[in-house]
Amino acid sequence: MNGIGEGIGAAIEGGLLSRAVEPVHGEASGAPHAPSECANCGATVTGHYCGQCGQKAHVHRSLAAIAHDIMHGVLHLDGKLWNTLPLLAFKPGQLTRRFIEGERAKFVSPMALFLFSVFAMFAVFQMVGISVSDDLTQGWANYGDKADQSVFRDNIREQITTLEQERDRLSKADPRRAEIADELKGLEMVLDGNPMVLTEGEDVTFSATGIETLDKGIIAKWKKNPGLMLYKLQSNGYKFSWLLIPLSIPFVWLLFAWKRRFKAYDHAVFVTYSLAFMSLLFIAVSILGTVPGGGGWAFALFAIAAPLHLYKQLKNAYGLTRFSALWRFFILLGCILVVQLLFLQALLVLGAF
Structure with missing residues (x-):
């Protein structure tokens, strides 16, 4: 039960962080309101929002509206999310390219989606028991003492x-x-x-x-209290998950170093959307694995979806031919292993402080 509580807390934390970095533009839905007077500043409003102060034209006064605001502000469930998720899952290359070329208002930004998905992933891990248990940590701590x-x-x-x-x-x-x-x-x-x-x-x-x-520093601390260090390794995993982005960008840049039309920003969007999808995929696999007999299906889902998604995003985001996408795809698989090792080493160092 404690894991479930921590998991919900982590999901809410991720939602709030993603909310902090996500612009509000493009979240309106439905038909524009008829011209009216803004309840906040008195200016004439002809659309969803006041052009002077930015307040919504339609002001709710109900308990249902409060629940909607909680869901909208914490879990980030709005029109932009539903515009983004289908493309992220089935047409990731198109989503990446459209965002890079300027279609920002209708999609959740890469960083906001990444923050929410990573925190939600660790929240699900807590709920399904994929974490360092209190008993194990306490047992190892007692062993050290x-x-x-x-x-x-x-x-x-x-x-x-x-x-x-x-x-x-x-x-x-x-x-x-x-x-x-x-x-x-x-x-x-x-x-x-x-x-x-x-x-x-x-x-x-x-x-x-x-x-x-x-x-005498890092290794000594791991030997003295491995339970505590393992717990710190896990907690730092999602706190410093953003390190995966700067660690990955140079490797993607090397694949297109001679193509000047692709900038570092393009690679950053590609990497961040890809990491967000992988986090959501881990959520689906973790939940599926808890179903009786679902372990095999979970493995099959990950084994098929992960490489296929990476290939499709790489091919369509950069407008590559099949051959160009394939050789870059296989090189990128090796780069992913290197990035994972670098990230793990960084967590091991951070866990000692």
Whole structure:
């Protein structure tokens, strides 16, 4: 139940953020109102909004209107959204190109849609249980605080003792001694954040990377309390999800570096709309996966929809031939893996602070 509450909160937070970056132009629907006087400033109104102060021509005074304002302002359910979602799902390249060429008022902007979809995705993850549970986090935290009393560590110590006794019975020329040294090294790494590896005649301090800043900073914190760090990794995942945009743009730019008619702004719109769709796709897959027997359908949906959508958006947004779109598509798949690794590394670093 706590996950559901956090999920709803995350969805509302995403809606408010998307609302903050989305212009209100183009949200009117229905026929224009007859000429009337603005209730706010007294100017003559001939359309949906007052030309002087911007207030709506028709002023509601009902509880239903309050509910509509909540849905409209928080969840962003308006005419622009319904104009945008069908194109985003089935004609993403057309949506991208039309927005780039100036059709802004009728569509939800890429950043607003991205913010809402990402927060909604993490909200759904919370609701369906795809998150770090409180029990797991608490258990790992307790492990970090009471490690000396844990059965697990006692078992590791017993294994170390057994290996040391076996090593002492062997001659110095026995090759088994080298194998035991490697096993002891691994066990010490599990047992201690700064393990000692026994070698012939001396103790050697083990360092995970050899870089003091990493070993004593980020890595030490992950070893000390992995539960807390994993929770921070998850929470930073959606807070810093916008990093995916600047990380992705250079790779898309490289695919069109010799085509000067495509600017960085074009690539930014392409990337942001694509990420928004993928977030919405993850929502659909997560919900479908909770249905009995829906795991296979969820996998099939993602395996088909994700690459097909990326190909169609790439081909139609940039007006490419099939061959030009295909070779860029396959290169872009590799770039996506690189971006994911860079994003994960950034989250690992951010989680240490």
